[in-house]
Amino acid sequence: MDNLSEAATRTEAQCAVSVVAPLRSALASALLTALVDRGWPAEPGAVCSREVAWRGRYVVVTDDDIDTVHLDVPTVLGRPGVVVVTSVQALSSLVPLVDRGALVLDRAAPFLVLLGLVELGLAGRCRNDSEAVRRRAAEHCALATLTDAERVTLRSLAAGLSAATIATGSHHSVHTVRSHIRSILVKLGVQSQLAAVAVARRAGPEWDASNTLHIATFGDVRP
Incomplete structure (x- = not known):
């Protein structure tokens, strides 16, 4: 300012x-x-x-x-x-x-x-933005349903890692990681990994700390 x-x-x-x-x-x-x-x-x-x-x-x-x-x-x-x-x-x-x-x-x-x-x-x-706040509240509830393994997987996806790389780092098979990803999509109510990553990036520093303004206001703002 x-x-x-x-x-x-x-x-x-x-x-x-x-x-x-x-x-x-x-x-x-x-x-x-x-x-x-x-x-x-x-x-x-x-x-x-x-x-x-x-x-x-x-x-x-x-x-x-x-x-x-x-x-x-x-x-x-x-x-x-x-x-x-x-x-x-x-x-x-x-x-x-x-x-x-x-x-x-x-x-x-x-x-x-x-x-x-x-x-x-x-x-x-x-x-x-009222709708953004409502969406953020709903996404928080959905993220809370993820298992520990699914949380690790989603954070890794948000960091840009592939399923194969996540599998290597977590000592799981690629099949298991892909199973985690499918479960994440269902729980978050989204259709793609990109959409799941977008949810994570709106969720704050626990998931992704790159967009501080968006995090601070729980979404978009308006005058």
């Missing part, structure tokens, strides 16, 4: 930004510090959900740093100027907020990518 767009973005902030998160969330603290450093009028210190009036601009971090504490995010936050930083596990429950205009981001994205998108979301200049 250049200096002019940064200045315009901050000018649009009509009220202080509050960062809402479970106590002792390192990610929430880092985002709050960075927003203050970049000139956003932020409330001092992150607050927990029971103290929030839910008016104004918010960055909501739904999970703590070990993904054991969750915040309930009210539907009133489904509006531009609100950013929810979450894990893909919680994505399906947040689709109504996306439909209403909130920006939902993946906490697993690189921090600087995340910060830039948070600023755009607070200014109401960026929102998720």
Whole structure:
């Protein structure tokens, strides 16, 4: 983001930004510090959900740093100027907020990518594509059904390896690897290896870390 767009973005902030998160969330603290450093009028210190009036601009971090504490995010936050930083596990429950205009981001994205998108979301200049978010949530559920061997095979396909190369590296026969691939296609509901690899590449750094913007927003974004 250049200096002019940064200045315009901050000018649009009509009220202080509050960062809402479970106590002792390192990610929430880092985002709050960075927003203050970049000139956003932020409330001092992150607050927990029971103290929030839910008016104004918010960055909501739904999970703590070990993904054991969750915040309930009210539907009133489904509006531009609100950013929810979450894990893909919680994505399906947040689709109504996306439909209403909130920006939902993946906490697993690189921090600087995340910060830039948070600023755009607070200014109401960026929102998720609702259909892409729905697809990403469904794909996450499908990927969770893969066996360990199928996961290894899919990651290898995403890395560009052939079935023969995967077989050599995994000490399986080519027939077994191809059986894994057929099972992957069925479970993901796709018709080709290329389509399966596309699912993996949308799924985040666990599967493929090459497209950080796409990962951070759970799919495409629009103004």
